[in-house]
Amino acid sequence: MHNAVVTPMSLENKLFYHGEKVSELLETGDTTPVTWELDPTNLCNHDCIGCYAKGAGGRANNESIGLKEGKNYIDQICELNAKAISFTGGGDPMINKDTPEFIRYSKSKGLDVGMVTNGTIFSDESIDTVIKNNSWIRVSLDAGSDKVYSIIRRVPSPGPAGLDKAIKNLAKLSARKKELNSDCTIGAGFLTSELTNPDMIAATKMCRDAGIDYISFRPFHGDYTIPDDIKKCREMETDSFKVHFSEFKYDSKYTKQYTVCRGQSFSGVINVHKVFVCCHLRGVTKYELGDLRENSLSEIWHSEKRKHIVNNIDFRDCIALCKLDCVNRQLHHIRKKPQHTNFI
């Protein structure tokens, strides 16, 4: 069996905090998501190599959610008893001018809020909205130099959408966090690869100097060489700045030992108007569960169509160490009921 290292970000331990939903899954075979990813737009000011939205066709439709629709989708997410929402992509959530209002509205409805962004499209006002309402924000960098940033993200850097802008905004977020005494966790994401590895140390230093909480390294899909410089990056940790490294994701030989994806029951994905099985399969027609312009989220979630699609997921379409793999492994083991469960 694959031995995952448990990190502060490990998802499998989080299941223990959602016992009712786990019980429901064990009893009925399904539950409703704890978290929803909501993509407010398929537009982006970057053009990254390997962007899901582009590759999977999501961005091809160039659609965004309107204010009224977005609030309605958030209401429906709450009605399905969710605990959290993260605004991600799709495109970059901050391209949609209504995203700050979606953030405020979600928080006012009692949801915990997160966001993944390239970090280049912030105003002072939207920075305040994030710092006041979000539990976390992660800015995808994947570079520590203008040269690599402009190759990976296919934008001029330095420039209005360049690395300098992203780092400046990280520093602003961090400064406002301190001023407002917020507990929003501010992080940066870095996908390692032959192309980006030489930038790891520079990116770590930039993030530490910007005053954010962490940088997180994981591999670009298909490039699993453990980067030599991770040790030097870790040496830059301080009490207030951490370097996360998902080492278990570098196991290129790993294959799934379970046959059913139960993790998707805990984490829903809405790409603009359409609901998909999981974040990796967003935009893939075969795994489209429904369209919110035609049916409610509850109807889509409890539909025979969804049941049929999730029961027929072809793991050849999946990434081996996908986001929910650790959740799936945990649930696979829990499903094998031990003898005398009341004796611990």
Ligand code: SF4
């Ligand atoms: S920033 Fe995100 S959404 Fe935009 S092109 Fe890059 S990967 Fe795609």
Ligand code: SF4
């Ligand atoms: S990639 Fe496959 S196994 Fe992983 S969450 Fe998506 S459907 Fe499930």
